[in-house]
Amino acid sequence: MAASPLHRHLSTISPPSPLQRLSTFKDRSNLPPIHSSSSSSPLDAFSSDPVFSAFLSPDFDSARFSSQALSSGSAAARAEKLEDGIRLLEKQLRSEVLSRHDDLLAQLSSLKDAESALSVVRSGISTLQSSVRKIRLEIADPHRQIRSKTIQLSNLHRTTELLQFTVRTLRLSKKLKDLMASSDAEPDKLDLAKAAQLHREIGALCEENGLAGISVIDEEMTWLVETGNKLRTEGMRVLERGMEGLNQAEVASGLQVFYNLGELRSTVDGLINKYKTQCVKAVSSALDMKAISASSGNFGPGGIHRSGTPQIGAGSKAKEALWQRMGNCMDQLHSVVCAVWHLQRVLSKKRDPFTHALFLDEVLQEGDPMLTDRVWEALVKSFANQMKSAFTASSFVKEIFTLGYPKLLSMIENFLERISRDTDVKGVLPAISSEGKLQMIAAVDLFQTSFLALCLSRLSDLVNSVFSRGTVPSKEHISRIILRIQEEIEAVKLDGHLTLLVLREIGKVLHLLAQKVEYQITTGPEARQVTGPASPAQIKNFTLCQHLQEVHTRVSSTISGLPAIAENVLSPSLGYIYGVARDTLTSLFHAMRDRLEACILQIHEQNFGVHGMDAAMDNNASSYMDELQKYLVHFRTEFLSRLLSSSLTQAVSTSSDTICVELIREMASRVLTFFIRHAALVRPLSESGKLRMARDMAELELAVGQNLYPVEQLGAPYRALRAFRPIIFLETSQLEGSPLLQDLPLSVILHHLYSRGPDELRSPLQRNKLTPLQYSLWLDSQGDDQIWKGIKATLDDYAAKVRARGDKEFSPVYPLMLRLGSSLTENSIALQKSF
Structure with missing residues (x-):
């Protein structure tokens, strides 16, 4: 093949070019150093000079320098100095040129050689450009042909694909038509899910492959749109029918249709919005006074007032209509909530048979509230707003719901209970939570407060x-x-x-x-x-x-x-x-108690230490006891008969919880206890005195039982009275082992033992020179431990007197009282620890 012009040109410039002869050209950096005639360079002097140093700065500003020179007041002197510097620099430059004259001439010769070499290169480049233009002309036509063929091939390929997609679309369309045609005779046997799947595939083929504009496809699209609408209508009918009847199979079938259509989320959202609207309308309709008026005969001429109050004579009809509409409202809300819960339940269980995708995941994104929560939130919000509006705007509704709040609350709670009961399925979330129930009840708090x-x-x-x-x-x-x-x-x-x-x-x-x-x-x-x-x-x-x-x-x-x-x-x-x-009677009973206690205190004025058969044979009660009996009879006749509607005995046996009977029982117990306390303090007590005291106790028991309270029902005070009577007749040696001590306070036994001791064993009453009333008041205010301390002090005094006389024997009551007193202290300590 003949050499191309490019090759021939390159062969002509292959010998060494004149650029190779530039080896004699030397860089200035290799020049010998300059030797100044002076000992230092002018630049060194300039760098240390305050005026010339500014010119060596990289950010030198001539305007600023001139301004500073003019403002300094010595502009003429500075200009002269600058002139001297210029002359010095020119002199130094001239010296440099003269000293390097030979080197500069040699550099100039090298530049001429370089210029000659460059002219040869320019000629070669021009020849090369000419060759490139020729080559471009030779290859342009093949490139155009290749580009045209490529476009043609691409168009053929695209046309083939369109034909394939069109054929496939037409086949699917025919399959869908056959499916739809076969169901015309039996509409209920139409496989909606399969038809929806075919419809979606056809639509996806047309959209993804851009088949719009193809006449045969456009003709099919018109029919396809109609078919899609029909499938949506039938699918929604199946879905709503399943939700109304709570039929899981039908709901699942309806959801499958919309899943196959690719419209599951939008369809469910539409249903939820529809149910929200139904809730709002149901609540609004229940409290619509105009609707209530129309449904109950308009309440006569005039209907209702602006305040929502019916005309005179129409209130009962309006009330019945309002409660009836509220009941219908609760039924509608129950149906809506149960339907949404049923839909949510099916969504949480249903999966696509091919992709195994859970329908609930397709409907809800992460963080979205559940379907029932969305509907319940709208329901509660609407209900609360309507109740608040009715409370403030309609005096009639406010009055009815305020007076009938228990009925309103019961209606709401029954509604909530029905929902909980109907949606209580193991493994499935309930329709409403406890918090949701409280929100519904809180919506009527205004009526509750009212x-x-x-x-x-x-x-x-x-x-x-x-x-x-x-x-x-x-x-x-x-x-x-x-x-x-x-x-x-x-x-x-x-x-x-x-x-x-x-x-x-x-x-x-x-x-x-x-x-x-x-x-x-x-x-x-x-x-x-x-x-x-x-x-x-x-x-x-x-x-x-x-x-x-x-x-x-x-x-x-x-x-x-x-x-x-x-x-x-x-x-x-x-x-x-x-x-x-109690306060109405307390002062009376306190006064009577004080009167009876004053009578009992007279026991200390009686002589129970007398000896002789005459005293023993005297069956008459003591004078103080006669007085006490008279007061009790008077109290019963004048006061208790008015307080108790029936006889005393019957009253205390049948009305034991009444205030009056309680006060009577307390007073009767106090009389017995007070008598025992002071009977134990009687000293001296002879045998005939014991018989007299026993008669007094019998008279007391009879008087209290007949006039106040059955003594058998008094408990501990009565047992103490019954135990004290035989106690006084026991020998001192028999006392400690007697079971009768269990029914008597030990303080009573200890006080009684003073009557059995010698005169030098003085009682706390005698030792402290107190009256019986004073000592009794002190006993009321003290515990067993303090009482024992008072008794122990008298025993210690007695022991000291005996030892002072040199006697070695004590009265038999002394060790007995010590033993009984020690047990009294132990019992008191144990009682304190138990508390």
Whole structure:
């Protein structure tokens, strides 16, 4: 092949070029150093000079330098100095040129050779460019041909693909048409899932491969759109039918259709929004006064007022219509919540048979709330807003729901209970949580607050009206208050939480009632007299006590069937009622107790140390006991007969929990205990005195049993009285082993033993020179350990006197009292440790 112009040109310039002859050209860096005629370079002097050093700086600014020179005031001198510097530099430059003259000439010769070589190179480059242009012309035409063929091949390939996709689309379309045609005769046997899958495949082929614009495809697309709409309609019909009937199979089939269509998420979102709207409409419709008016005959001419109040005479119909619509609303909300829960349940179980994808994962993204939560949130929000609006805008609805709040709350709780019961399936989340239930109940808190306030107002107004005139209320008035309280409790007893709230309000009313009674109690001397007949003030106190007793008894009976927590709510108020009721009688019973104790204290004025048969044969009771019996008979006749509706014996046996009976029992126990204490302090006590004291105890037992309380039912005080009678007749040596000691306080035994000891063994009463009343008051305020300390002091004094005389023997009661006293101390210490 002949050499191309490019090769021929390259062969002509292959010999060494003139550039290779530039080896004689030397870099300036290789030049010999310059020797200045002076000892140092001018530049060195310039760098140390304050004026010229500025010119060596890389950021030198001529304008700034000139400005500084002009402002310094010596511009002429500085200009002259600059002229000297220029002359010095020119002189130095001239010296440098002269000293390097030969080297500069040699460099100039090398530059001429280089210029000659460059001209040869330019000629070669021009020849090369000419050759390249020729080559370009030779290859341009083949390139155009290749590019055209490539485009043609690409078009053929794209056309082939379109034909293949079109054929496949037409085949799938025909398959779908055959499927749809076969179902025309039997629509219920249409395989919606398969048809939806074919529809999605056809649509995906057309969209992904750009088949739009192909006439045959465009014709099919029109039919495909109609078919898609039909499949969506049928799929939605199956889905809604399954949700209404809670049929999992139908819901799963409907969801599969929309999954195959690729529209599962949007379809579910649409359903949820639809159910949200149904909830809002159901609540709005239930409280729509215009709709209520229309459904109940328009309430006559005029319908309803702007405030939502029906015309006169139409209230009962409106009330019935409102409650009926609320019931329908609860039913609709129940159906919606259960349907959404059923949908969520199927989504959480259903998987695509081919991809095994869980439908719930396709519908919900991470962090999205559950379907039931979304619907419940909208339901509660709408319900709360409507209730708040009805409370403020419609006085009629406010009144109905306030008066009938227990019914409204029961309706809501039944609705919540139905949902919980109907969606309680093992392994499946419930439709609503506990928090969701509380949100629904909280939506009617306005009516609850109003209901409780109305309850308190009704009861308080009734109490205030009964006590408004300052007179003692009648039994009928008190019965009316109790009946109203029972009605309030009866209205809410089916709901535990509401019952507690109402009981708190009733507690306030009971407190108010007790306060009203407390203001009317008479506490002066007239209320404390026990010698004459019952005064009007005392009769008034008796009536108030009976009223409070009636309230306490009947209210306690009403709540006895409720849980313990309900009783705890009313316990403080009932306790206050009980306390005020006791206060009405406390002064009377205290006065009577003091009177009886004063009679018993006269035992110390009697002579129980007398000896002789005449004293022993005297069967008459002591004078103090006769006086005590007279006071007891008078108290029973004038006071207890008014306090107790029936006979005394029957009253204390059948009404043991009444306040009056409790006070009687306490007083009877105190009389027996007080008598035993002072009988034990009697000293000296002869044999005939013991018989007389035994008769007094028998008379006391009879008097207390007949006039106050059956002594057999008094317990420990009665057993102590029955034990003390034989104790006084026992020999001192027999006392320590007697079982009778178990029924007597050891302090009583110790005090009695003083009567068996010598005169020099003085009792604490004698040692401290106290009156029997003073010593008795001291005994009431002290514990066993302090009592024993007082007794022990007397024993120590006695022992000291015996030792002082030089005697070695003590009275038999001395060691016995020490032993009994030590056991008394041990029992007291054990009792303290037990607490």
